[in-house]
Amino acid sequence: xxxxxxxxxxxxxxxxxxxxxxxxxxxxxxxxxxxxxxxxxxxxxxxxxxxxxxxxxxxxxxxxxxxxxxxxxxxxxxxxxxxxxxxxxxxxxxxxxxxxxxxxxxxxxxxxxxxxxxxxxxxxxxxxxxxxxxxxxxxxxxxxxxxxxxxxxxxxxxxxxxxxxxxxxxxxxxxxxxxxxxxxxxxxxxxxxxxxxxxxxxxxxxxxxxxxxxxxxxxxxxxxxxxxxxxxxxxxxxxxxxxxxxxxxxxxxxxxxxxxxxxxxxxxxxxxxxxxxxxxxxxxxxxxxxxxxxxxxxxxxxxxxxxxxxxxxxxxxxxxxxxxxxxxxxxxxxxxxxxxxxxxxxxxxxxxxxxxxxxxxxxxxxxxxxxxxxxxxxxxxxxxxxxxxxxxxxxxxxxxxxxxxxxxxxxxxxxx
Amino acid sequence: xxxxxxxxxxxxxxxxxxxxxxxxxxxxxxxxxxxxxxxxxxxxxxxxxxxxxxxxxxxxxxxxxxxxxxxxxxxxxxxxxxxxxxxxxxxxxxxxxxxxxxxxxxxxxxxxxxxxxxxxxxxxxxxxxxxxxxxxx
Numbered sequence: 117x118x119x120x121x122x123x124x125x126x127x128x129x130x131x132x133x134x135x136x137x138x139x140x141x142x143x144x145x146x147x148x149x150x151x152x153x154x155x156x157x158x159x160x161x162x163x164x165x166x167x168x169x170x171x172x173x174x175x176x177x178x179x180x181x182x183x184x185x186x187x188x189x190x191x192x193x194x195x196x197x198x199x200x201x202x203x204x205x206x207x208x209x210x211x212x213x214x215x216x217x218x219x220x221x222x223x224x225x226x227x228x229x230x231x232x233x234x235x236x237x238x239x240x241x242x243x244x245x246x247x248x249x250x251x252x253x254x255x256x257x258x259x260x261x262x263x264x265x266x267x268x269x270x271x272x273x274x275x276x277x278x279x280x281x282x283x284x285x286x287x288x289x290x291x292x293x294x295x296x297x298x299x300x301x302x303x304x305x306x307x308x309x310x311x312x313x314x315x316x317x318x319x320x321x322x323x324x325x326x327x328x329x330x331x332x333x334x335x336x337x338x339x340x341x342x343x344x345x346x347x348x349x350x351x352x353x354x355x356x357x358x359x360x361x362x363x364x365x366x367x368x369x370x371x372x373x374x375x376x377x378x379x380x381x382x383x384x385x386x387x388x389x390x391x392x393x394x395x396x397x398x399x400x401x402x403x404x405x406x407x408x409x410x411x412x413x414x415x416x417x418x419x420x421x422x423x424x425x426x427x428x429x430x431x432x433x434x435x436x437x438x439x440x441x442x443x444x445x446x447x448x449x450x451x452x453x454x455x456x457x458x459x460x461x462x463x464x465x466x467x468x469x470x471x472x473x474x475x476x477x478x479x480x481x482x483x484x485x486x487x488x489x490x491x492x493x494x495x496x497x498x499x500x501x502x503x504x505x506x507x508x509x510x511x512x513x514x515x516x517x518x519x520x521x522x523x524x525x526x527x528x529x530x531x532x
Numbered sequence: 533x534x535x536x537x538x539x540x541x542x543x544x545x546x547x548x549x550x551x552x553x554x555x556x557x558x559x560x561x562x563x564x565x566x567x568x569x570x571x572x573x574x575x576x577x578x579x580x581x582x583x584x585x586x587x588x589x590x591x592x593x594x595x596x597x598x599x600x601x602x603x604x605x606x607x608x609x610x611x612x613x614x615x616x617x618x619x620x621x622x623x624x625x626x627x628x629x630x631x632x633x634x635x636x637x638x639x640x641x642x643x644x645x646x647x648x649x650x651x652x653x654x655x656x657x658x659x660x661x662x663x664x665x666x667x668x669x
Contacts (some may be wrong), residue, residue, distance in 0.1 A: 139636045143629050150544060150623040165599055171568070173606035173630070176637050256599060276599035276626040278606075278633050508564075 119148050119155065128286060136184035140282035144289065147279055153290030157252050162284035163239045163264075165195040165256035166277045167226040169219035177278060178225040181285075186229060189287025193234045193245055195257045196424070196451075197223055200479045201235075205489055206449075212486045226281075235479040236453035238352065238424040240268060249374055252295055256280040258363070259423045259501065262355030265366040267348060269374035271295045274365050294366055300375065301384035302339035302368050304332070305391040309342025315396065316343070319518045320403065322350040323500035325394065326357025327402035330364050332392055339368040339382040346372055349426055356423050357500035361402075406503040409494050409513035411531050415443070416493030416512075418526045419482045420519070421451035422502035427459050429519070434468045436523040442473035443529030447490030451477045474526075484509055496531060498522050536660040539619070539647060545631045547643030549617040549663030553655050554588040556580060562608075562627070563600030571613030590615040591655050594622055602630030609634035609642050617643040617663065621652045 127133055128141035148156065166174060198219035200206045209216040227233055232244065237257045239245025247253045247270035255261035255272035264270045273293045275283060283289045293299045306329055315321050329338045338358075346354070346369060358364030368376035376382035420433065430452060442448055450469065452460075457478055460466045466476055475490075482488045483505045494513045497503050503516040515531060525531045536550060557579045560566065565575035571586030586608075605627060608614035618627065623646050635641035645663055655661070 135636070139633065142636075143632060146544070146628050146632055147625045150625045150628055170563075170600050170603035171607040172610060173603050173633065173637070176610075177606075177633055180637055258599075274599065276602055276629060278602045278629045279625060280599075282629075 119145075119153065125156075125286070134185040136181045136186035137285060139180070140186065140285040143279055143282040144286050148290035151290050151292045153292040155291045156288040157291040157295050158288050159190055159253050159283060160251045161190050161247055162192040162254035162280060163195060163245065163256060163260055164192055164231070164254070164280040164284060166281040167194045167222055167231065168196065169198045169215060169222050170277060172218070174277060175218045175222055178222055181281070182225050182228055186285050188230050188284055190284055191244070192231045192281070192284040193239050194226055194231050195235070195260070196237045196481050197235050197479050200477050203475070203477055206477060206480070207486050207488060215486060234453060234455070236424050236455070237481065238263075238426070238453060240264065241424065241426050241453060242455040252289070254280055254283045254289060258359035259352065259356035261365050262359050262367065263352055265294055265300075266355055266368065266373050267351045271300070297384070300366060301337060301386065302376070302382040303336040303389050304338050305379065305388040306332075306338055306340045307342055307391055307393045308340060310393060310395065315399065319498075319520070320516075321399070322346065322353035323357045323516070324399040324402040326354040326364070327361040327405070327500055327504070328394055328398050329367055330358040330360065330362025333362060333364060336390070337366055337368070338364065339370060339376060339379065339388065341370045341379055343369055343372065349429055352423055352426075353500065357504070360501040360504040403516065406500055406507070406516035407514065408507050409515045409531070411515060413494035413513055415446055415496065415525055415530050417491045417495040418446065418448045418522050419491065419495055419497045419502055419506070420448070420499070420522060421477070422481055422483055422497065422499040425450060425452040425456060427456050430456065430460050430465055430469075431463070433519060433523065434465045436520060437469070437472040437474070437527075439468070440472060440527050442526045446526050446529055448474035448526050449477050449482050449488060449490060450474055451481050454478055494531075496522050496525055536662040538662050538664065539645060540651060540664060541619070541645040541647035543664070543666060544620070544623055544628045544644040544646050545635075545641055546666040547617065547641055549589065549643045549645060549661070551589040551616055551660070553591050553619070553657060553659045553661055554583070554585065555591045555655055555657040556593060559594040560592060561598050561601065562604040563598045566604055566608070568604050568608035568611055568613055571608060585615045586613045587616050589617045589619065589661060591619040591652060592621075593652065598626065601626035602633060605630035605642065606634040606637075609640055610638050614642045617645065619645050619647050619652065619655070621647060621649050
């Protein structure tokens with residue numbers, strides 16, 4: 117069945133509402149044709165990554181939208197930028213002038229288009245970024261897509277650059293994939309019930325489980341069975357690692373995530389096609405993959421907050437530091453959102469972090485180039501996602517370890 | 533001399549498709565795997581690392597699209613380092629979006645033709661091919 121356009125869609129496509137809306141509709145229509153969709157579904161909100169500078173096309177496209185009268189159809193939130201507005205020394209303009217100036221201009225344009233300035237990869241850590249259960253939305257950044265689908269039960273496919281903002285402009289997406297009931301059914305069960313309690317108490321478990329699921333699930337939809345309990349920070353780590361290691365856009369957790377009260381519910385009443393029993397050796401293999409350092413190098417940097425730290429994670433960090441100073445020569449970069457930083461300031465957490473020598477970094481992340489100031493050698497992270505990307509993109513030895521060991525190592529000046 | 537093999541397939545982005553096939557042995561992610569400045573494959577794990585795609589009819593098996601793909605492909609189209617056209621076995625919206633946007637912004641695109649796996653399997657590296665008719669012809 118061919119896709120029939122309504123009057124408004126046809127108007128946009130014919131260019132009656134300007135060249136920007138025409139291109140947006142053309143891209144959303146192309147997405148429908150490519151995916152074989154036969155209808156569109158209206159969306160309620162969008163979280164876009166097109167605002168993250170990725171070369172001249174991203175900037176030229178945004179300038180085009182602004183000049184040609186683009187109008188948003190839904191509330192639209194911004195993913196992290198390449199730069200931090202209040203910490204220009206993080207990625208100095210002198211080192212990469214085109215990228216930094218481009219990123220700054222891109223932030224201005226998306227604000228001028230009417231996007232809300234969240235500049236975070238974890239929009240779900242603030243009320244406006246949490247679409248209700250069952251809502252159709254546009255997600256782009258991979259962990260946010262995973263969290264929105266898995267933990268909130270709102271529905272989105274992973275929309276790439278250009279397409280995400282186009283969908284926000286026309287307020288609709290092709291009705292396929294994770295927007296449909298059938299597309300959300302678990303097909304691959306990961307049985308973790310045989311793991312010992314030591315593992316279930318291990319803060320690294322969600323990260324490592326995410327890597328295991330990501331590498332094994334392929335194009336299927338995973339469901340984790342036998343995990344006794346997990347809060348939002350653990351689920352964030354799970355989906356972020358799964359997305360980094362294997363493009364996971366949705367993973368159910370039996371008894372924990374909203375579409376998986378039972379295994380049967382998660383799989384839509386159909387028996388799963390595959391079961392993988394996850395054992396300690398699988399988790400150890402995942403951990404080994406995340407560390408490239410020998411471990412005895414002098415520690416230079418500790419990167420935390422990928423995805424952006426929640427207020428609870430920030431409070432735990434500050435409590436663990438407990439006023440102690442970082443060792444000489446160690447840089448600690450803690451990425452988070454403006455919203456979490458504002459709450460941290462109310463609670464005095466920012467001052468306590470600064471007193472220990474740590475830096476709160478807003479609007480951006482540290483795992484991608486150009487390399488952030490301070491990441492000039494052996495770097496520790498408590499994030500599987502950071503480690504997964506950082507090992508390929510940053511050209512420094514890295515190691516993945518728990519927040520507790522990140523803190524103790526930062527104070528000691530070596531990996532402990 | 534025989535004329536080019538006229539391919540059957542479905543246009544994802546219509547345009548001029550004519551030339552010698554450069555067949556990739558494995559999927560390529562443009563983001564992180566291709567340098568739009570030089571037009572070469574920079575993914576060290578790719579079997580054809582270092583090969584230039586500029587101006588070639590690139591036959592790509594499967595897809596390794598990422599959300600950064602449109603930016604890289606679009607940038608290479610702008611710079612003139614992109615493939616002259618692409619033959620794919622799997623429709624990838626990120627390639628299509630990059631090409632369509634370059635067409636709107638710069639007036640030049642990279643035509644993309646979706647071909648069946650059997651057609652792809654029969655493509656020999658260096659074979660001269662041409663695309664099917666476009667709607668505008």
